[in-house]
Amino acid sequence: MGLLPIALLIPILMIAGCNRGHSADVVATVNGHAIMRADMDRMYQAQLAQAQNQQPSPEEADSLRLSAVRELINEEILDQRAAKMNLTATPEEVDAKLASMKAPYSEEQFVDQLKANHTTLDDLKHDLRRSLTTNKLLSKEIYSKVTVSDADITSYYNQHKSEFDLVETKYRIARIIVTSVPSPQPGNLQGSKATTDAEAKKKIQALKNRLDSGEDFGAIAANFSEDPNTSSSGGDMGFVPESQLKSDPMIGAALLKLKPGHMSDIFPVLDPQSKKPVGYSIYKLLETESAGQRQITDPVVQQQIRQLLHDGRSQLVQNAYFEMLRDQAKVENFLAEEIFKNDAK
Numbered sequence: 001m002g003l004l005p006i007a008l009l010i011p012i013l014m015i016a017g018c019n020r021g022h023s024a025d026v027v028a029t030v031n032g033h034a035i036m037r038a039d040m041d042r043m044y045q046a047q048l049a050q051a052q053n054q055q056p057s058p059e060e061a062d063s064l065r066l067s068a069v070r071e072l073i074n075e076e077i078l079d080q081r082a083a084k085m086n087l088t089a090t091p092e093e094v095d096a097k098l099a100s101m102k103a104p105y106s107e108e109q110f111v112d113q114l115k116a117n118h119t120t121l122d123d124l125k126h127d128l129r130r131s132l133t134t135n136k137l138l139s140k141e142i143y144s145k146v147t148v149s150d151a152d153i154t155s156y157y158n159q160h161k162s163e164f165d166l167v168e169t170k171y172r173i174a175r176i177i178v179t180s181v182p183s184p185q186p187g188n189l190q191g192s193k194a195t196t197d198a199e200a201k202k203k204i205q206a207l208k209n210r211l212d213s214g215e216d217f218g219a220i221a222a223n224f225s226e227d228p229n230t231s232s233s234g235g236d237m238g239f240v241p242e243s244q245l246k247s248d249p250m251i252g253a254a255l256l257k258l259k260p261g262h263m264s265d266i267f268p269v270l271d272p273q274s275k276k277p278v279g280y281s282i283y284k285l286l287e288t289e290s291a292g293q294r295q296i297t298d299p300v301v302q303q304q305i306r307q308l309l310h311d312g313r314s315q316l317v318q319n320a321y322f323e324m325l326r327d328q329a330k331v332e333n334f335l336a337e338e339i340f341k342n343d344a345k
Contacts, residue, residue, distance in 0.1 A: 027069050027335040030076040035069065040335070042123060043068040049118050062339050069335045075130055077325050082137040089132035097128050104189040104223060112191065142317050148309045156305050157296045164294040164301055169242045171255065172286040174217060174235035177227040178204040179269055179279025187228025194226070194279075204266055204280040211263060217284045226279070239289060251283070258285040 028035040047064050048056070056064060082088050102110050114121060157164070178200045186193040194200035207220055218234025225231040245252035254264050262285060269279035294301050 022332075022334055027333075028073055029330075029332045029334075030073055031080060031330050033076060033080070035072045035076060039072055040065060040068045042119070043071065045118050062343075066335060066339065069333060073331055073333065074322065074326070075134070077322075077329050077331075078134050078137060079130060080329075081325055082133045085137065085140070087133065087136045087140060089129045089136065093132055094125055094129050097132060098125060109191060138318065138321075142314055142321060146310055146313045146317060148306050148313070152309055153302055153305045154296060156309060157301070161293075166289060166291045166294065169291045170239040170289040171242065171245060172239045172288070173237045173255065174221060174284045174286055175227065175230065175237060176204075176207060176217070176221045176225040176235055176282045177269060177279060178207070178224075178281075179226050181278050183226065183228070185228055186226045187231045188221075188225055189223045189231075192224045192226070197277075200279050204282065208266055208282055211282065217263065235284070236286070255283055255285060258283075260285050260287050 022029075023034075025037050026034045027037050027040050044061075044065050047068065079088070105113065114124065119127075178194050180194050180197045180200045182195075183193065192203070194203050203224070207224055211217060211220060218236070221231055221235030222233075225235055227235070230237055242256070245255055251264075251267055254267070258264065264283040267281050267283070268277040269281050270276065271278045296302065
């Protein structure tokens, strides 16, 4: 077969150049770097798992996938910026973080956790690398550069003085709960769950014995408490107003008598509807905040304001930083083009 004449070859090349094809395995590119459909699907499945198996409509599914691709694009932009600044997390840093995550579990329990989260060890290490890389980048580019002066703190206090006038005393409380109520996600590090009242009673007494022998309340709560809302924070419920405590005569009266650092006895956990016992709890008073005006000289007040101002400024600068990097990047979102082409008819 002979060569095509130049006059015929040029139009063919022009047509080929105008057809910006891409592999079906690629859903987007950032500065020419491909974002794979497999990564989008993994993030999409994780989002579905959080929705507790509620099947989305086709439109909702496309919206979730579009959101996943957008997040992957943002991660890739940050990854490329970090690489230019030699801030990519090292394999040693990833392994150290992974080891700290595995520490509370046996090998079997850790594998079960991966399965429950629909992920693999390689996927987890990939996510850890990106997370550590992003933290290193933002620490250098943003957090280390945002400052809050003493004058800023004084100015904020003077403008918001009423916010530091406590109407009533508040009590910072932590708790451990054990219940026979079925739950697929007990929320604690050990995956520990009582299934009967007898098991719950035996478990809470064993935990109380360990606490009485001097073991750390937060560690016990994180590993064994069956309250998914507080176990991850060592049982910490935050500050509770005195009036709220008094609304429960039995527990409230006992907690109001505690001194900071002291624990309660074992209390029954009542079902809100039937008022029947469904489990058991132990409380610890961590600290109190007395009613009245808190002064600017209070180190706690100063730290609260400093953190508030630093977080607010960091978020503003971070948003601007993301916009700047996005504007500088060449992004092609093939999934967005596909959805637009199919649905905008």
